[in-house]
Amino acid sequence: MTDNTRKITPERLRSRWWFDNPEHPGTTAICIERYMNYGITLDELTSGKPIIGVCQSGSDLTPCNRHHIELVKRVKDGIRAAGGVPFEFPMHPIHENARRPTAALDRNLAYLGLVEVLHGYPLDGVVFTTGCDKTTPAALMAGATVNIPAIVLSGGPMLNGWRDNERVGSGTIIWELRKRLAAGDIDYDEFLARGADSAPSVGHCNTMGTASTMNSMAEVLGMSLPGSAMIPAPYKERPIVAYQTGERIVEMVWEDLRPLDILTREAFENAIVVCSALGGSTNAPIHINAIARHSGIELTNDDWQALGHEIPLLANVMPAGAYLSEEFHRAGGVPAVVHELLAAGRLNGDSLTVNGQTLAANVQGCETRDTEVIRRYDNPLVEHAGFLNLKGNLFDSALMKTSVISREFRRRFLEDSEDPNAFESKVVVFDGSEDYHARIDDPELGIDERTLLVMRGAGPVGHPGGAEVVNMQPPEALIRRGIESLPCLGDGRQSGTSGSPSILNASPEAATGGGLALLEDGDRLRIDLTSGEVRLLVDDSEIMARRERLEKAGGYRYPDHQTPWQEIQRGLVEPLDRGMILTTATQYRDVARRSPPR
Numbered sequence: 001m002t003d004n005t006r007k008i009t010p011e012r013l014r015s016r017w018w019f020d021n022p023e024h025p026g027t028t029a030i031c032i033e034r035y036m037n038y039g040i041t042l043d044e045l046t047s048g049k050p051i052i053g054v055c056q057s058g059s060d061l062t063p064c065n066r067h068h069i070e071l072v073k074r075v076k077d078g079i080r081a082a083g084g085v086p087f088e089f090p091m092h093p094i095h096e097n098a099r100r101p102t103a104a105l106d107r108n109l110a111y112l113g114l115v116e117v118l119h120g121y122p123l124d125g126v127v128f129t130t131g132c133d134k135t136t137p138a139a140l141m142a143g144a145t146v147n148i149p150a151i152v153l154s155g156g157p158m159l160n161g162w163r164d165n166e167r168v169g170s171g172t173i174i175w176e177l178r179k180r181l182a183a184g185d186i187d188y189d190e191f192l193a194r195g196a197d198s199a200p201s202v203g204h205c206n207t208m209g210t211a212s213t214m215n216s217m218a219e220v221l222g223m224s225l226p227g228s229a230m231i232p233a234p235y236k237e238r239p240i241v242a243y244q245t246g247e248r249i250v251e252m253v254w255e256d257l258r259p260l261d262i263l264t265r266e267a268f269e270n271a272i273v274v275c276s277a278l279g280g281s282t283n284a285p286i287h288i289n290a291i292a293r294h295s296g297i298e299l300t301n302d303d304w305q306a307l308g309h310e311i312p313l314l315a316n317v318m319p320a321g322a323y324l325s326e327e328f329h330r331a332g333g334v335p336a337v338v339h340e341l342l343a344a345g346r347l348n349g350d351s352l353t354v355n356g357q358t359l360a361a362n363v364q365g366c367e368t369r370d371t372e373v374i375r376r377y378d379n380p381l382v383e384h385a386g387f388l389n390l391k392g393n394l395f396d397s398a399l400m401k402t403s404v405i406s407r408e409f410r411r412r413f414l415e416d417s418e419d420p421n422a423f424e425s426k427v428v429v430f431d432g433s434e435d436y437h438a439r440i441d442d443p444e445l446g447i448d449e450r451t452l453l454v455m456r457g458a459g460p461v462g463h464p465g466g467a468e469v470v471n472m473q474p475p476e477a478l479i480r481r482g483i484e485s486l487p488c489l490g491d492g493r494q495s496g497t498s499g500s501p502s503i504l505n506a507s508p509e510a511a512t513g514g515g516l517a518l519l520e521d522g523d524r525l526r527i528d529l530t531s532g533e534v535r536l537l538v539d540d541s542e543i544m545a546r547r548e549r550l551e552k553a554g555g556y557r558y559p560d561h562q563t564p565w566q567e568i569q570r571g572l573v574e575p576l577d578r579g580m581i582l583t584t585a586t587q588y589r590d591v592a593r594r595s596p597p598r
């Protein structure tokens with residue numbers, strides 16, 4: 001399937017510039033002697049074998065990816081068996097749960113580091129090891145920018161968590177336990193013990209959070225071997241696919257099969273459709289739009305609504321469903337979902353993938369093996385599972401994951417309003433998560449079961465990287481009365497493991513002039529899920545007056561930078577709907593070909 005006219009010969013390998021370059025004998029000499037000093041032979045460096053980077057994302061700081069420390073041994077075995085030479089190198093660590101102020105701050109930092117490594121070192125191809133949320137988009141963004149042959153290897157999800165004969169999903173359980181702790185049902189020790197049940201083995205989150213979503217997206221985009229994304233980390237198939245990934249990257253070098261051959265508009269459209277059917281993370285549009293823009297494709301949140309909203313929910317996996325990644329894998333994983341959507345005419349089957357075959361060819365015969373876990377297209381869990389892209393007089397874009405709107409929520413907000421798809425609420429506004437935690441239980445705020453909570457100052461500039469704080473828990477007093485959720489709106493993000501139907505990623509954010517900065521406690525908002533409009537119900541003249549007052553006061557205030565990178569990123573970062581990428585970075589697409597080493 002790949003274009004054979006582009007075949008690479010040993011003399012044309014990129015690494016020759018470093019290892020066999022009579023025009024720069026000094027460079028060649030210092031590279032060869034130094035890479036030999038730990039045992040690499042002269043023959044390995046100079047006899048025309050592809051040099052393959054193995055990007056190691058696992059470390060003691062990144063537990064979700066730590067399994068790759070073992071897995072890359074099999075990747076390297078595969079590379080050697082296929083005639084290549086592996087060079088392992090570290091990726092900047094990104095761990096979702098521990099990194100402060102947020103792991104999202106590091107996606108662009110890891111991306112920058114990878115671009116420099118892939119561009120500046122003697123690499124003919126690269127295997128990206130991925131897992132925890134931001135490691136996958138950082139790798140794919142760098143792959144698109146540098147555009148040397150590249151393949152993504154997920155470390156795989158953890159085994160299912162269990163307690164009292166019930167599945168316990170990582171991340172998702174924490175949101176539930178927090179409410180039980182607030183309600184006084186459990187104490188701190190039980191909270192910690194129950195949380196730990198959700199993570200019983202190596203691997204990334206076993207729910208359809210951002211990690212499972214993004215690794216599934218890598219497979220759907222065509223950047224991972226078919227069927228590989230969701231093999232649980234401890235299963236024997238995992239090191240087997242690691243070996244096959246190593247073999248395949250060497251072939252890809254000879255075929256000159258590069259990311260930008262694979263990352264086409266059709267591939268991104270497929271990603272939107274499959275993400276919807278998976279009940280994927282609300283972080284996916286940010287990352288997929290970012291990868292697309294680094295691939296030269298303008299993908300917007302309007303595309304997400306147009307292509308994704310109507311897609312039914314097929315994956316019965318938490319947080320939108322009931323099962324976890326072991327059942328999902330056993331039922332056929334991503335290929336079974338793709339198979340179902342292809343049969344329904346929803347995907348571009350001709351998209352090329354890293355194995356040189358099309359998406360359609362890769363999933364032939366991959367029917368769902370368990371129709372309870374991976375549903376048939378005509379018997380879905382939810383009819384319209386994709387995101388709505390909401391707009392109005394406060395922001396240009398904000399997403400809502402409609403697949404997780406609960407019956408109880410519908411009853412409380414939608415059923416007794418005139419229009420069963422619209423509601424009005426008064427708002428209470430918080431400026432960042434510290435403000436929320438300090439004041440949420442203050443009875444003076446008058447929060448009741450019809451209040452809409454607003455979080456601002458949580459976008460990529462207000463809270464460097466954008467905080468996952470929009471899904472706010474109601475005050476304890478309401479939880480004790482059985483009100484477990486309130487509608488939330490904000491310019492920050494929300495964890496992919498949360499099942500809350502928040503309106504999030506509002507762009508532009510308050511810190512860069514977005515309208516959320518103008519909201520005041522007690523304002524009323526109208527949210528219309530049919531027209532997709534969120535409207536502040538005050539006169540335009542009042543909105544203008546508030547804007548003038550804010551500008552006179554010097555604009556929306558946010559905390560100072562804590563580190564140099566926070567300052568640099570704040571100066572360059574684009575809004576969440578534009579992928580939160582660094583604004584000048586897209587100019588460097590295909591840099592390995594456009595700008596050879598010197």
Ligand code: FES
Pocket residue numbers: 064095096097131132133171204205209211
């Ligand atoms: Fe790392 Fe979920 S916290 S994958």
Ligand code: MG
Pocket residue numbers: 096133210468494495496
């Ligand atoms: Mg997260």
